[in-house]
Amino acid sequence: MDNREIARTLQTIATLMEIRGDDHYRVLAYQRAAESVASLGHPVAEVEDPRELPHVGETTAGVIRDLAQGRTPGILSELVEEVPAGLVEVTNLPNVGPRTAGRLWRELGVESVADVANLKEGAIASLKGFGKKSEERILRAARTYGSTERRMLLDEATSLAARMLDFIRSHPACERAEVAGSLRRQKETIGDLDLVAASTDQESLADAFAAASFVDEVLAHGPTKVSVRCAGTEVDLRIVEPEAFGSLLHHFTGSKAHNVALRERAVRMGLNISEYGIAKAGSGHYEPVATEEELYRRLDLPYIPPELREDTGEIEAAEEGRLPQLIEPADIRGDLHVHTDYSDGRGTIESMAEAAIELGHEYLVFCDHSKSLRVANGLSPERLVRKIEAVRAADARYDEIHLLCGAEVDILKDGTLDYEDGLLAELDLVVASVHTAFNMPEREMTDRIVRAMNNPYVRVLGHPTGRLLNRREPYAVDVSRLIAEAVSTGTALELDCYVDRLDLSVPYVREAVEAGAKISIDTDAHDEGALSFMRFGVSQARRAWVGKASVVNCLPWTKFERYLKRGK
Ligand code: DGT
Ligand code: CA
Ligand code: CA
Ligand code: ZN
Numbered sequence: 001m002d003n004r005e006i007a008r009t010l011q012t013i014a015t016l017m018e019i020r021g022d023d024h025y026r027v028l029a030y031q032r033a034a035e036s037v038a039s040l041g042h043p044v045a046e047v048e049d050p051r052e053l054p055h056v057g058e059t060t061a062g063v064i065r066d067l068a069q070g071r072t073p074g075i076l077s078e079l080v081e082e083v084p085a086g087l088v089e090v091t092n093l094p095n096v097g098p099r100t101a102g103r104l105w106r107e108l109g110v111e112s113v114a115d116v117a118n119l120k121e122g123a124i125a126s127l128k129g130f131g132k133k134s135e136e137r138i139l140r141a142a143r144t145y146g147s148t149e150r151r152m153l154l155d156e157a158t159s160l161a162a163r164m165l166d167f168i169r170s171h172p173a174c175e176r177a178e179v180a181g182s183l184r185r186q187k188e189t190i191g192d193l194d195l196v197a198a199s200t201d202q203e204s205l206a207d208a209f210a211a212a213s214f215v216d217e218v219l220a221h222g223p224t225k226v227s228v229r230c231a232g233t234e235v236d237l238r239i240v241e242p243e244a245f246g247s248l249l250h251h252f253t254g255s256k257a258h259n260v261a262l263r264e265r266a267v268r269m270g271l272n273i274s275e276y277g278i279a280k281a282g283s284g285h286y287e288p289v290a291t292e293e294e295l296y297r298r299l300d301l302p303y304i305p306p307e308l309r310e311d312t313g314e315i316e317a318a319e320e321g322r323l324p325q326l327i328e329p330a331d332i333r334g335d336l337h338v339h340t341d342y343s344d345g346r347g348t349i350e351s352m353a354e355a356a357i358e359l360g361h362e363y364l365v366f367c368d369h370s371k372s373l374r375v376a377n378g379l380s381p382e383r384l385v386r387k388i389e390a391v392r393a394a395d396a397r398y399d400e401i402h403l404l405c406g407a408e409v410d411i412l413k414d415g416t417l418d419y420e421d422g423l424l425a426e427l428d429l430v431v432a433s434v435h436t437a438f439n440m441p442e443r444e445m446t447d448r449i450v451r452a453m454n455n456p457y458v459r460v461l462g463h464p465t466g467r468l469l470n471r472r473e474p475y476a477v478d479v480s481r482l483i484a485e486a487v488s489t490g491t492a493l494e495l496d497c498y499v500d501r502l503d504l505s506v507p508y509v510r511e512a513v514e515a516g517a518k519i520s521i522d523t524d525a526h527d528e529g530a531l532s533f534m535r536f537g538v539s540q541a542r543r544a545w546v547g548k549a550s551v552v553n554c555l556p557w558t559k560f561e562r563y564l565k566r567g568k
Helices: 003-020 023-039 058-068 073-081 098-108 115-119 132-143 152-169 180-186 204-208 242-253 254-266 292-298 315-319 349-358 381-397 442-453 479-489 506-514 529-543 559-565
Strands: 175-181 192-201 217-221 225-230 231-241 269-273 279-280 334-338 363-369 402-410 430-431 458-461 492-497 521-522
Touching: 003 058, 003 073, 003 098, 023 058, 023 242, 073 242, 073 315, 115 132, 132 231, 152 175, 152 180, 152 204, 152 231, 152 506, 175 180, 175 225, 175 242, 180 242, 192 204, 192 242, 204 217, 204 225, 231 242, 231 254, 231 334, 242 269, 242 402, 242 430, 254 381, 269 292, 334 349, 334 430, 334 521, 334 529, 349 381, 363 381, 363 430, 381 402, 402 559, 442 458, 442 479, 479 492, 479 506, 492 506, 492 529, 506 521, 506 529, 521 529
Parallel strands: 192 231, 334 363, 363 402, 402 430, 430 458, 458 492, 492 521
Antiparallel strands: 175 192, 217 225, 225 231, 269 279
């Protein structure tokens, strides 16, 4: 066995132990040993005593010796005997680590991804520490596992990429490494990951990446290019010398359509551009370009942010000096739509408030579900009244943030709302959303929503098309009419940041903002962690050419308070 195989086997032992529920320190010992072997510059088989390696002790040294000499270590036979083999693959599902896989095995009898896919709805959610949202994600991923149709959601792709970038950047031969491809452009779903790096010793970086412990399979491995399969996804890494990093990063960021349009513009200027650099047309001699800024400058253009690179007018706008001043994460001042354990959320008023303070928000609006939405534990009018009091009391305890009480009120079939106007008047803000009867004809559905938008208390139309990425198509609705109504009634349209919604979608957000509608970028968070999905909503807004002036929750508190009080 070579180092790579030994490291992988040590990692497998650690994973199996964790699934079995072994002590944390025991697991860590094998993980550390795996890293030591993987980063060793020469074959571990030549090492007299593996205990000399960093983080290798008595036990792991024995295991390494066994592996180096082609024997199966006792611990591995024992684990293979005990732990069903299919559970390792279960750890590739989102939100499922080895510990969780072990619980699914012990508590639900799961032995493979296929077993997860066949679980009844509610089985995972019934386990302690799981909510309905995480169950949905795990089930969806299990049911589409291995299919080429499967595209990752943004949070999953982001954390996978971060893990790999950490590894690449910590390598001594790495000068720079970045995400490219659709993830850098923040497309709503991600097919495969594209990573680019700059190094003066490309080959050793390529070798290290191919041997990394997170790699499941090496698909291609050259001196400057490695493709691997990891967590069910393909990852491509390209490496160049630092002088050419700008050209490489730009080329692999795409989109392809943007690259093609830019190349045509270059040709009109007598230039050729490629992943290797810029050349005088026809010369074939490519001069490397170190940064993207330099690349655009050489084409007489200002820098075009990755989120705009879709060939939807950005090159013309850049030529004419009218690229938009895009919203940035720091422009967000509050979150207008979050749930708590009053309905189907997992956080409390306090825990959500504290997470929002952590993110620097000036205000937070609690919008739990309304009475008819029984599946989501919607609040009866009596419970809502008590919740209003609880939020007011909590607000008085926090100086750092303004806590407001709203509701996500169901739009009933006929377009009326799920609470009486008298009660709506008591709330600081009302988000109105469709959660039932999705299968209406387009005309009826549009009329239904338009009626709700004309209610004077409805300030935000929640997830306006109801789509769930990879799972549910939007319902039939005339979005252009909703946009016109949003403008005439002064109702904001939501850009729901939850990674499987991103609803409104980018083209509609762009249309809405061009028509003069206001957008509310909010997270619809059901737990503290999801409050940080705000960044994905902001990136979708950037893809839609949105500036902060169009976004209600970019208003600083005093202006936001006035906006609420003024009414529609
Ligand atoms: P994805 O992976 O489906 O979410 O979308 P992308 O945009 O990441 O596409 P991918 O992974 O096929 O390629 C990454 C980038 O590499 C792409 O955005 C632009 C560049 N690229 C790939 N193939 C071509 C090509 O044939 N021509 C040009 N101009 N660029 C390409
Ligand atoms: Ca890609
Ligand atoms: Ca790719
Ligand atoms: Zn909702």
